[in-house]
Amino acid sequence: MADRPASVRINDFEEVDTGLTPDEAIAEAERCLQCKKPLCVKGCPVCIDIPAFVHAVAEGDFRGAARTLKEQNMLPAICGRVCPQETQCEGACVLGIKETPVRIGALERFVADWERQEGAELPEVARPTGKRVAVVGSGPAGLTAAAGVARAGHAVTIFESLHEAGGVLTYGIPSFRLPEDVVRAEIDQVLALGVRLKKNHLAGRSVSIDELLGYDAVFLATGAGLPVFMGIPGENRNGVYSANEFLTRVNLMHADAFPGFDTPVLHGARVAVIGGGNVAMDSARVARRMGAKVFLVYRRREEDMPARKVEVSHAREEGIEFVTCTNPIRILGEECVIGLECVEMSLCDLDESGRPSPEPIPGSEFIIDVDMVIQAIGTGPNPLLVSLIPGLERGRRGNVVVDDNGRTSIPHVYAGGDIATGAATVIEAMGSAKRAAAAMNAMLKGE
């Protein structure tokens, strides 16, 4: 497994990491101690039987390994690539105490990629029960719940407002981290369980609330796609994007290939990306691949960035310039952007997140010369559908309130993923969806 050199990869959207060879995979799998009480499994929100699948890899039984993965996770090629393994399964692996943990994510990706090439096997599906389940949203939460409920024999319909399934996997995460064909293949496997996908259906508009609530169970997985803007002057100038818009134009609409594709996007020569999370890294690296000089403007220090360490170092290797301890205060220009005015921040006492809280330093204002600005400072729960459902309890930030099993304030309505938790991770969204699917299956059985 190796990363392609930064100087090469900034010229394309091909995957950064080329994956393990079979020999490398077997050698890595052989490092596993096959713990009796495997800590790694506790670190996996979908409870993959990690020792079992790793053992199968060590034996060269890739088919068996794939079967074990699919028992708990229908999206292994995706998770193997984008899970924050360092804080999940690998973070818990006992080997990590003294040396490096087993590279569970890389092994998972290897097995899933192998299976995709060799032909995927489908897990068993129970006999039809005659019960109908509606899933709203086809991101990782919706797909996982749909698979879980379909395998119990219920008839599942997913409503997706966009013209492609996958949620953030499709419109947000760029292909150099998660290739489009990988996402599509795993979605197709979920659909092959008999799940119906209705694209171009915005629930609440194309499907009425009455129609939706008429299903025997409903799972809301509409995500946290509402972009947040900083609220600084000049934000509506031409050339200021939310990360969601910029990434959607490029990933979903292929605007980087304009005019071969019809959707345009601005090509900034000098681009400021505001934020320090995964979304900011992705935006910066996409802009870089489109030829820009990119400044990543973050109000705390590099070590405080919430993005995965590997993404931060990839971004650095690719020549992204980090402007830390800096906060934007104004976007300059008339019709178009001609600069970003910032102020330096000093880091004071720790705040409730345990990180130093940034305070502007008076008189330290300066201007970064840019012609485009991308704001990646966060997203909120998608308000549209959930605000239309009468009696659905929501939290202060607009998220749907659920219990551990995804139950909402309406008896047969469940929710999971980012709409319930606020922007989180793929695997947490899947974990919550799995628990909700189990609860829905139990409810539909009359338990």
Add this chain to the structure above:
Amino acid sequence: MKRLYRVELAIKLADRVYEYWIRAPQVAQHARAGQFLILRLHERGERIPLTISAVRGDAVRVIFMAVGKTTQELATLRAGDSIMDVAGPLGRPSEIARYGTCCVVGGGVGIAGTPLIAEELKRAGNHVIGIIGARSADLLVLEDEMRGICDELYVTTDDGSRGAHGFAADVLKRLLGERVIDCVWIIGPAIMMKITSGVTAPYGVKTYVSLNPIMVDGTGMCGSCRVTVGGETKFACVDGPEFDAHQVDFVELMQRQRIYTGQEKISLERYAEHQCRCGEGGGSHG
């Protein structure tokens, strides 16, 4: 290639203006006045918003002007051809209520959005006055239909080739001076909406305009469609498209509509070249 949404009827109404009926049951069954749809012609296509102009069974009507690449390519489709994606209905429906006397003003291709609003206002018990205007007689659409719906209909053309010589705003201004009008809708190009809503402001009449910023998803996820209304940023696709006209920052709207002028030109030139090489009607693609 899977194409799902069939064109049932394709009619040329005027120079560069077309009326299309598209089968899209999920849109037709739920559409209300004031809403729009988003279509994508093929795998390489852009998502473009168009107002839902009428509904019949499982089909919806759109009326559009072929101004750029996507609308010109759409205009090459014939009955029986298909469109890859149609999503909707999108946006909040118009605020229909019993206001008393209402005026529904359409300018140019914006007239497309007037019949459904006029109809629903009528059904709610209002006295409905229609004012429709275009540059010239051959660009005036839906006159008969609007005459059938409205209690009164006024027609204007910029060049006087049909109806009164002048602008819809002139008629509106005269009516406001003569009698009480309780609520006004204005749909048309941004500059026309700006000028026309300026006429109602001194009278303090509640006035709605239907904004048309550049959109991508149309579901509130990207912020491409953001507009400033009453000093606050709103997303036209989910908070609108109709807003209180007197609060809208039209200058910003028009500025944001120009973001891609350069690219739009490239796209169109490339398309025109391609059309020449492939001959007329070679609209299939992707």
